[in-house]
Amino acid sequence: MFHFHVAPTGDDSGPGSVDRPFRTLERARSAAREVSGEAVVSLRGGTHVPAGTFELTEADSGTTYQAYGYGTPEKEEAVVSGGRPISGLREQDGVWLADVGDLEIRQLYVDGRRAARAAVPGLPGTATVTATGYVTDSAEPREWRGVEFVYRGVYPWTEARLSVAGVAADGDGTAITMAEPGFGWATELYNSTWEGNTSHGPGLPTSVENHPGFLREPGTFVLDRSRPGEHVLMYLPLPGEDPARTRVVAPVLERLVSVEGTRDVAFRGLVFAEATWLRPGRPGGFVHYHGSGYYEGGGVETAELGEGSSVTYPAASVTIPACVTFEDTSGTVEGCRFTRLGATGLGISGGDGFAVRGCDFDTLSAGAIMVSGGRGPTIEDNRVRRTGLEYSGSPGISVTGTNGCVVAHNEVTQVPHCGIVAGVGEGTRILRNLTVDTLQVLADGGGVYMSGPQGDGPENGAEVRGNVIKDTRTPYNFGLYLDYGASWVTVEENVVMHADNTSVLHVGPPLSDVVFRGNFWDADPLGHDNPPSGVTYEGNVTLKDEHDLNAATEAIRSRAGLLRG
Template sequence: MLTEFHVSPAGDDSAPGTLDAPFATLERARRAARKATGDVVVHIGAGTHVLDRPFELTEDDSGRDGRRIVYQARGYGTEEQEQAVVSGGREITGWRVRDDGAWVAEVGDLDTRQLYVDGRRAERAGIDGLPGDARRSATGYVTDHPLDWQAPGGVEFVYRGVYPWTEARCGVASVTRDGDRSVITMVEPAFGWAVALYTSAWEGQVMDGPGLPTRIENDPSFLSEPGTFVLDRSRPGRHVLHYLPRPGEEPSRTRVVAPALETLVRLTGTRDVSFKGLVFADATWLRPSTERGFLHYHGTGYHDGGAVEKVVIVEDEAWVTVPAAPRTIPACVSLRDTTGIRFEGCRFTRLGATGLGATGGEDVTVRGCDFDTLAASAVTVTGVRKAVIEDNLVERIGLDHSGSPGIAIAETVDCVVAHNHVREVPHCGIVAGPGRGTRIVRNLVTGSMSVLADGGGVYLSGPQGDSPGNGAVVSGNVIKDTRTPYNFALYTDYGAAWVTVEGNVVAAADNTAVLQVSPPLENVVYRGNFWDADPMGSDDVPAGVTYEDNTTIADKAELDAATTGIQARAGLRRSL
C-alpha cells in the first residue's frame, strides 16, 4: 500500500494534502505521514519552502515494518522534476539607499554570518591585517594607527595559518584611544583560550599565542568592495544590515536572503526515511560570533575551553598544543543515531556550517548529491556503521572555515567513500580518522589544499583496523593539483596503521606521498601506484611500510597515457 501527500508553498495546511489541494508546510506533511500506513511518499512542489524552525523527525516519524517514508521533489527522477527548496532564510526588504550607494535595512534581532544576493554569496566586508605598527598585549592589541571603526564591538579578527592547518576567529570587545595609540580589547574567554591553545615550537623557536590577525571583518567602515556586506549588531534588537551592491543591482528587483536558522533538518533516532531531489539552502552558524569565538584546530574540530595537551614531535625542538576535547562544527542537516536514512539527488547549498552530518547509528547513504557554497565541509560521518558516500560532487566548500575537508569520516565501521569528485577546496579533499573497514575508492580529487597547508587530497590518520581483513583500502583514486606548499597529495599520517594504498594516480602536488611520519606508520602498504615524483621517504622505507611495484613517471602526457584506465573509472559515474 502506498500513501501519497503533496506540499506546495501555495497550499493550505487545512487541505487534505492531495495534488489538487496540497498542504502548505513540511510539518503538516510530517504529521500526516506519521499516521499513515504502508509506504509513504511526500511530494514537495516547486518553490521555496521557508522554515521558521528546524524540520525535525524522531523515532516516531520512522518507516515501520519494512516500509519507507520518502520526502522528494515532485516529479523526482523524471524530466518534469520540480525544484523544491527547503530554506532557513529570511528575505530582506525595506532597503534605503545612502548617498554613497550602499543599501541599509533595519533587520530587528536577525543574526547571521552570511548573505546571498540573487542566489550569489556576498562576502563579509573586511580589511587585510591590522594597520600601523601593531603588537599583541595581554588583553588584545595596540597600534599606533588611529582606528575609525564605526561599530568595533562587532568586528572579528581572522587568524589564518596560526598553525599551517588552522584558521581561527575571535571578536573585538572594544577600541579606545590612549594618546597616539589605539587599544583593542578582545572578547573573552575566546582570546585567552587562543593564547593558551596556539603555542608551539619548531627547531627550538617558540610561538606563543595567535599573533597578529591576517584579516579583520564586519565593520561599516570596511564597506568598499561591491558585493560585500556588514551586519551591525551594536544596538540589541535593532540590528542594521549594510550591503554595497554590484553594478546593475537595484533594491526593487534584487532578492536578498539572509540565513536565519542554524539547523534546517534534524533526525534523531529515525529509521528508514529518504530524501530525494530536494535543495537544502540558507542556514547560518552563529558560534564564531559569540564570546567563545571559533578557535579552530584541525579539520572540523575546534577548541571550546578546557584542557590543552602538548604533543611532542622532536624532544626540546618541535611541539604543538592541541585541545584535549575538541568539538566539531555542526551540520545544517543533522542525523543522530539513525538507521536506514538515504539522501539521493539532493543539493546542499548556501549553508553556514557543514552541509550534512551523521553521528552514530548505521546504514546511511548519501548518493548523487551536489554540495556547493558551504561555509564548512560537505559531509561528515562519525561513529556510523555501514555508511556509503557515493557519486557526489563537492565544490566551493570551506568558504568561512578554511580547514574544513570536503568529506570527513571518523570512528566508522565499513564506511565506503566512492566515485565522488571533490574539487577546489581550501584544505583536504577526503579525510578518514581512526576507523575500521574503510574503503576510499575511485574518487577524483582536484584542486585541493588551495588555502591552508599540511594536508592532502586524501588524508588518513590513526589506526584503521587491526588486521589486513578489516583495515582501510585506498584504491583507484586520482588526485591532481594539490596546491599550497607543504602538502602530501596522498597522505597517511599520525600513526596510520593497517592501510593498503593501491592503484592510485597522483600528479601536480608539492609531495606525492610521505612514508616517514610521527608517530610512525604501521602495517601500511603502498603498492602499484602511479605518480609524477617519488614519495618522501621512499628512498629509506621505514619498517612499518611495504613499498612495492609503484611507478614514477615525471612527464604528464606519459603518466596520463599509462593510467588511462584508472582515470576513466575515477570520479562521478551518475551519467554512466
C-alpha cells in the same frame, strides 16, 4: 503506499492531494504519521520555509520526502530554506540599508550569490600583542564596533576567528580588548617551537571583518550592531543591481533538518539552503585546531615533532555542526543539493547502512559531508565544490569512527584544505574518487588524508584504491597523506600528480602495517628510498613526464570520479 503533497501556495486545511496540497512541511509530516504504512511526501516547486528546525523521529520511519516529479524530466525544484528575505531595503550614498532588529547575520545571499563580509587585511599601523588584546599606533580602530579578527595560518592547518569586545584611545593610538574566553583559549592553544623559533598565542590577525568602513568592494556586506536590538544590514551592490528587483536572503535557522532514531527514511531531489551557525561570533569565538575541530577549553597537550620542534593541541575538541543532520538513522539521501549553508552541509552520526548518493554540495561555510560512527555508511557519486568558505580547515568529506564505511566515486574540487579525510575507524574503503584543487588556502594536508589506526588486522583494515589526486595547491602538502600512526592500510593503484609532495612514508607516530603498491606518481614520495619498518613499498611507478603518466594511468583515471559523468 500513501501519497501527500505540499506546496508554498497550498492550504493546511486541505487533504494534501496533488490538486489540493498542504502548505507546510509540518502539516505533511503530521499526515504521514497518521497513516499505517509507508508514505511519500512530494514537495512542489518553490521555497518551503519550516517554522523551526524540521524534525523527524522514530514516528516518521518509512517516510520519503522528495521533489515533485523526482526521477522524471518534470522534476520541480523544491527548496527547503532556513532563510529570511530582507525587505525594506533603502539606498543611501550608494549603499543598501535595511533595519533587521536583533537579527544576527554572518552570511548573506543576493539573488542566490554568496556575498562576502567586507574585510580589510590586518591591523593598521604598528601593532603589538597585550595580555588582553592589542595596541596599535593607529587611531582608525577606535571606530570599530562588532568586528571579527581572522587568524589564518597560526599553525599551517588552522584559521581562527575571534571577536573584539571593545576599543579605546591609547595616546595617539588604540587599545583593542578581545572578547573572552575566546582570546584566552587561543593564547592557551597556539604555542609552538619550530627550528628554534617559538611562538605564543594567535599573534596578529591576518584580516578584520564586519565594519561599515570596510565596504569598498561591490558585492560585500556588513551587519552594523552598534545599537543593540537595532541592527542595520549594509550591502554595497554590484553594478546593475536594483533593491526593488533583487532578492536578498539572510539565513536564520542554525539546524535546518534534524532526523533522529528513524528507520528507512529518504530524502530525494530536494535543495537544502540558507541555514547558519552563529557560535563563532560569540565571545568564545572559533579557536580552530584541525579539520572541523575547534577548541573551547579543557586543556592542551604537547606533540613533540622531533629535533626540538613541538606544537600544543587540544586535549579535547568540539566539531563544527551540520545544518542537516541524521543521528542513529537508516535511510538514504539521494539526488539532493546542499548549498548556501553556514556550517557543514550534511552530518551523519551512528546508524546502520545510511547512504548518500548522487548529491551536490556547494557554497558552504564549512565541509560538505561529515560522518561519525555507524556501520556501513556509503558516500557515493557526490559532487563537492566551493566548501570551507568561512572555516578554511574544513575537509570536503570526512569520516571517523565508522565500521565498513565506503567513500567511492566522489568528485571533490575547489576546497581550502583536505579533500577526503578518514580518521580512526575499521574497514574504511576510499575508492576511485577524484580530487582536484585541494588545499587552496591552508597547508599540511592532502587530497586524500587518513590518520590513526584503521583496524587491528588485514580482515578489517582500510583500503585506498583507484583514486586520482590532482593539483594539491599550497606548499607543504602531501597529495595522498597517511599520518599520525595510520595502520592496517593498503594503498594501491592510485594516481597522484601536481602536489608539493606526492606522499610521505615517515611520519610521527610512525605508520605500521601499511602497504603502498602499484601507485603512479609524478614525483617520488618522501622516504621511498628508505621505507620505515612498518611500510611495504613495492611496484610503484614514478613518471615525471605528464604525457607518459597520463598514458600509463588512462584506465585508472577513466574509472575515478562521478558515476553519473
